[in-house]
Every structure is written in structure tokens, then in C-alpha cells.
Amino acid sequence: MNEVALLIAATIASGTPLALAGLGLLLNEKAGVVNLGAEGMMLVAAIAGFAAAYHGGSQWIGFSAGALAGVAMAAVFGWLVIWLNTNQYATGLALSLFGTGLSAFVGIGYVGKKLAERSTFEVPGLVHLPFLGDAVFRQHPLAYFAMALALGIAWFLYRSPAGLILRSVGEAPESAHALGIEVRGIRLAAVLAGGALCGLAGAFLSLVYAPLWVEGLVSGRGWIALALTTFATWRPARVLAGAYLFGGVTMLQFQLQSEGVQIASQLLTMLPYLATVAVLALISRNPAWIRINMPGALGKPFHPGA
Amino acid sequence: MIDPSRRSWLKASVIIAAALLAAACGKKEEAPAPQAAAPAKAEPLKAAWVYVGPVGDAGWSFAHDLGRKAVEAEYGDKVKTTLVEKVPEGADAERVIRDLAAQGNKIIFATSFGYMEAMFKVAADFPDVRFEHATGYKTAANMRLYDSKFYEPSYMAGVIAGKMTRTNTLGFVGSFPIPEVLRNINAFTLGAQSVNPKIKTKVVWINTWFDPPKESDAAQSLINGGADVLLQNTDSTAVLQTADKNGKFAFGWDSDMSGFAQKAHLASCVANWGGYYKKAIKDVMDNTWKTDRTVWGVKEGMNDLVKVADVVPDDVKKKVDEIKQGMQAGTFEVFTGPIVDNTGKEQLAKDTKADQEWKDKVAFLVKGVEGTIPAK
Numbered sequence: 001m002n003e004v005a006l007l008i009a010a011t012i013a014s015g016t017p018l019a020l021a022g023l024g025l026l027l028n029e030k031a032g033v034v035n036l037g038a039e040g041m042m043l044v045a046a047i048a049g050f051a052a053a054y055h056g057g058s059q060w061i062g063f064s065a066g067a068l069a070g071v072a073m074a075a076v077f078g079w080l081v082i083w084l085n086t087n088q089y090a091t092g093l094a095l096s097l098f099g100t101g102l103s104a105f106v107g108i109g110y111v112g113k114k115l116a117e118r119s120t121f122e123v124p125g126l127v128h129l130p131f132l133g134d135a136v137f138r139q140h141p142l143a144y145f146a147m148a149l150a151l152g153i154a155w156f157l158y159r160s161p162a163g164l165i166l167r168s169v170g171e172a173p174e175s176a177h178a179l180g181i182e183v184r185g186i187r188l189a190a191v192l193a194g195g196a197l198c199g200l201a202g203a204f205l206s207l208v209y210a211p212l213w214v215e216g217l218v219s220g221r222g223w224i225a226l227a228l229t230t231f232a233t234w235r236p237a238r239v240l241a242g243a244y245l246f247g248g249v250t251m252l253q254f255q256l257q258s259e260g261v262q263i264a265s266q267l268l269t270m271l272p273y274l275a276t277v278a279v280l281a282l283i284s285r286n287p288a289w290i291r292i293n294m295p296g297a298l299g300k301p302f303h304p305g306a
Numbered sequence: 307m308i309d310p311s312r313r314s315w316l317k318a319s320v321i322i323a324a325a326l327l328a329a330a331c332g333k334k335e336e337a338p339a340p341q342a343a344a345p346a347k348a349e350p351l352k353a354a355w356v357y358v359g360p361v362g363d364a365g366w367s368f369a370h371d372l373g374r375k376a377v378e379a380e381y382g383d384k385v386k387t388t389l390v391e392k393v394p395e396g397a398d399a400e401r402v403i404r405d406l407a408a409q410g411n412k413i414i415f416a417t418s419f420g421y422m423e424a425m426f427k428v429a430a431d432f433p434d435v436r437f438e439h440a441t442g443y444k445t446a447a448n449m450r451l452y453d454s455k456f457y458e459p460s461y462m463a464g465v466i467a468g469k470m471t472r473t474n475t476l477g478f479v480g481s482f483p484i485p486e487v488l489r490n491i492n493a494f495t496l497g498a499q500s501v502n503p504k505i506k507t508k509v510v511w512i513n514t515w516f517d518p519p520k521e522s523d524a525a526q527s528l529i530n531g532g533a534d535v536l537l538q539n540t541d542s543t544a545v546l547q548t549a550d551k552n553g554k555f556a557f558g559w560d561s562d563m564s565g566f567a568q569k570a571h572l573a574s575c576v577a578n579w580g581g582y583y584k585k586a587i588k589d590v591m592d593n594t595w596k597t598d599r600t601v602w603g604v605k606e607g608m609n610d611l612v613k614v615a616d617v618v619p620d621d622v623k624k625k626v627d628e629i630k631q632g633m634q635a636g637t638f639e640v641f642t643g644p645i646v647d648n649t650g651k652e653q654l655a656k657d658t659k660a661d662q663e664w665k666d667k668v669a670f671l672v673k674g675v676e677g678t679i680p681a682k
Contacts, residue, residue, distance in 0.1 A: 006530040111362030254527035
């Protein structure tokens, strides 16, 4: 098999959880809610998914449990920040820390357990294409789901009436409220959807990518997904591209190492964050750029009737 | 919804969350059975272990905990053991070790390299407590060292790998480029070259002991680069499982990992710390404990290569057994000259056996290993 094709395949696999979580967080933020709890939600979903798949015997049971666990975590967060109007940043951080501890506690009994064997997935027909077959068409179904999701969310946000309402809630909740839009309900829906996607991403890590459970399995991918939304200037297609870029950087670095080319791996691990800071600095310099995509009421609480 | 009920609900959830967190913080005390009616008996000797990972990691910390259990099995209610798991190698380590000393533990085992400075500091404040540090190099009147020779099972794994590879390319997932890990990479490669001179080894560094997704990324890139037998110096089962997924071979590390990948698993490089722990406890009981450095290997039963898979041909198994017997008898030394590094420089002269000092300072990769040691 061609090495470049394998590198592309590994990049897609490693970018998929970032893309899923990043797209979920994008939905949150488009509705004006920043959820710094992504890491915690992914961890709880990872162990929930692993445990469910371990006992239930099927990967899909695991994914469902992971998504539900993400929704449950997001519901707690949503209730706190949308109804009790707690500070979004502090609450999100707390959720992250709580999720880290909770997942470790629940997961004690699952460390070192092994999931049942699973068959590898191939896209029938297309997998026999030269180069592309190995590069693109041997991925887990969720990898294709992530690609479709990026397009779906782009269509939803910018082409559908419901997407317009969601964005209005994130841009100017007071105006939306005056128009009779149920701001809190819509924000909660966005938060729950974000939780479900972060949950899928977490379950992907423990069920497909690793596939095993250990404490702290997610190891910072939740934070990278958060950085991604800013890096992508809140555009779904760019979130997907950014996820592959960040995923690819890690794989490329290992590939280079095994070819005997030395780059400090510490330097490469900080690249995603560095890139995010650079993008932030760039877009902040030009107010027009920010205004185009950054939700106007991002991180701001909304009090109906205030 | 009325306010009071909401507030009590909030309060309840906070309490539950706090309880969960406290429970998750991971301190366990395991007493061997309550000793109610034993007034005549002497106080049990209190011994404590500090682990860097969770005891369930199936790797490094798990292996040390098996050693602790061996102590319990040996001495029964004459000892009372405590363990603290998941202690980060930083400021927390000193606090944990100090606490354990203050709680009356008479001997404390710190099982990771990064605990060295913390333990050294605490040892100065508790002259009556015996401190034992794994894999380090600092000693004091009441602090001594113990270590294993993982390069011995690594060499035997190399012999198997050298015979099983079809691409003549082996892969190694390395944690940090420290002498211990470099010794293992070199021994693995030398072992393989002893049966197959065409062997080359590719190395990928991941700069962590324990990060399963990263370990599996590194393993995947080695496989993509043509390696078909992998070994790792990291603590999870991820490399083995990645090899399994790709239909390649790999080895277990730290503990018997044969259960994690039936097809890929060729053998496991293990350490049995129990023997040393039993000796150390006995030293304290007999008042013969003195500062020292212990490095045990296959000869002393500290290291071994276990669960050699059925796919390994009989003649290879026989060869491994011969080497093992040589190690047990003390006649076989892995690092015997000539040893040439991968820049062509001779590191050990012909027919010379490496001494401990040489092994402590290994800072090169042998000929046949691709790549360089990352700059510090």
C-alpha cells in the first residue's frame, strides 16, 4: 500500500473525533453559548460508550450510550447557564473538571478490559480504486458521517429558516426575544445537540480509535475541538478542514520520525493552539472579519424580561 | 418551581458531586483483615507504595501492585500496606510521600523515576523511615534504589522478532530518550540482529509513558512505514492492539498482555517486583536494611519473557530458552562488544562485557536503528 494513502487514511481517522466535537461546539457557539466542558463531556461519553459496548456487545449500543451521556452532561450545563444564568466560562470549566473525575471514577472497573473483535469497514466498490481506496474508503462509518455533518450543518445554519433562528439567538438574543423567539429553548436545543456530538466524538475514541478505556483517554482533544471553532472562524466546512489539519499534524510528525526525520514533537503538539492564537490575533485586528462570523452574543447570558 | 426546593436540590447535587469527586481521588487503604483479638501480636509493619498510573493500567503500576500483593501474601498480618495511585510526578508527589511518612509507614516505595527529588527531600526529614526509589540514581542514608533489567526480556523479544518479521523492519514506540529506554531499543535490535543481520528498527518517540491514542497513532505510523513487529516502552496495551488490528505482531510490556490480542501477541516482557519487595520488607523486619542499589534481572527472577505464542517456531523458542538459561546462570550478557552505534562509532570494544556504569550512561542507538535521539 502506498504510504501517502496510509497517511491520508490515518489523518482522516485522527481528525474525525475533532471534527465531530468541533461541529457540536460550533452549534453551541452559533446559539451564543460557549461550552468549555467539551473535554469532560467527551470523557464521560467515552466511558459510557465503552461500558455500554462492553456489556451490550455492539459498537452501536456504545455510540448511542456515548451520545446520551453527552446529552446528559450538556443538559446539566444548559440548565445552569441558560436558566440559572451562571457564568458560561466558569460553568464549562467546572463541567470539564467534573467530567474528568467522574469518568475516572466510573471507569475504574473498565481499565484493561477488551471489547469484542469487530470487522473493518470498507465502502463497497470504491475501496478497490487505486490510491483513493486505501486513502479514503476504508474508514469507520462515523468518519463519513462527520463529513456529511459538516455539509449538513452548513446548509442548516445558512440556508434553512431554523438555522436563521438559531443564529439570531446567538447574534442578538434580545431582538430575537422581541420577535417572539423562545431564546432559552433554542439555546438549550443547541447545547444538547452539541453534547450529543461531543458524546459521539468521545465514544469514537474509546470504541474505535484506541479502542480501550483508560483514565484521561481524551487527552486534550476537547480543548483542541474548542480551539477549532475559533480557528475555523465559526464556519462548518473550515471546522472539518481544521480537524484534518490538526489530526494530520500528529500523524505526519510520527510518520516523519519513522522515516528518520527529526522534528521536536513538543513543537508540533503546540501547533494547534499556536495556530488558534494566530487566527484570533488576525481576526481581532479586523473588526469586520469578526463581525462576519463570530456570534454577537457569544458567552453572554440572556435574561428574558430583564 | 418554588425557590426553597430548588435551593435544596442544588445543595444535594453539590454534595453528591463532592462525594463523587472525593471517591474518585483514588486513595485506597487495604488492610489484610481486621485484627480484632490479637493483643499479644506486635504492631504490623506499615509499608506504602506510590504509583504514577492507575493500578488497573495493565502495565507498569499494575505490575508494581502485584508486587505489593505478593508482600501481603507472604507476611499476612505482619504488614499493613497502603497504596496511593495516580500521583503526578511533580509537586503533589512530595506531599503524598510526606503524608505517608507522617502516617507512620516505616518503608515507602516510590515507583517512578520522576519521584526522585520529592523522595530525596522527604527522606531528609524522616530519618527513621526507609525510602525506596525505583529506577533513579539518588541515594541517602535512608533512601536506596532498585531497578530491573528490562533490556534482558527486550533482547529475547528481539530474537523472536528477528525470526518473525517478513519485512526485516521492526518498530519501537519509545517514551522518553533516557538511558533505560535506549537500552531496551538497543537490546531489542541486537537480539533481532543476532538471528537476522538484515534487521533495521524504526523508532518513534511520543514523549509520554501513557497516552493510548497517541501510542496507537505512533504504532500505526510505524506499521505504515513497513514495520511488522512492534515493541514499546509505554504502559498501555494500545500498541499491541493496533498491531492486532493491522494483522501485524507485537509484544506485551510490563505485564502479561496475551489476553489483549490473541493474534498479534508474540510474548510479554514482564517484571516481577514482588521478590524485591519481599526482600526489602524483610530487611526492615530484621533490621538489616542499609542503603544500596539493587539491579535485578532474569537471573534474580525480576524480569522474564512470558507467554511465548504458539506461532513462534520451536527452534526459535529453543533459542530463546537457551538465552534465558544463560541469563539465569549469569553467563549471558546482552551488551557484549563489539557494539557499534548508528553513526559508525564503536561504543563497546570486542569481547568486553558492559559494566553497570556503561549501562547507566547509554546515550546512543545501535547500528541498524533508524533515526536519532531527539535533542534534550
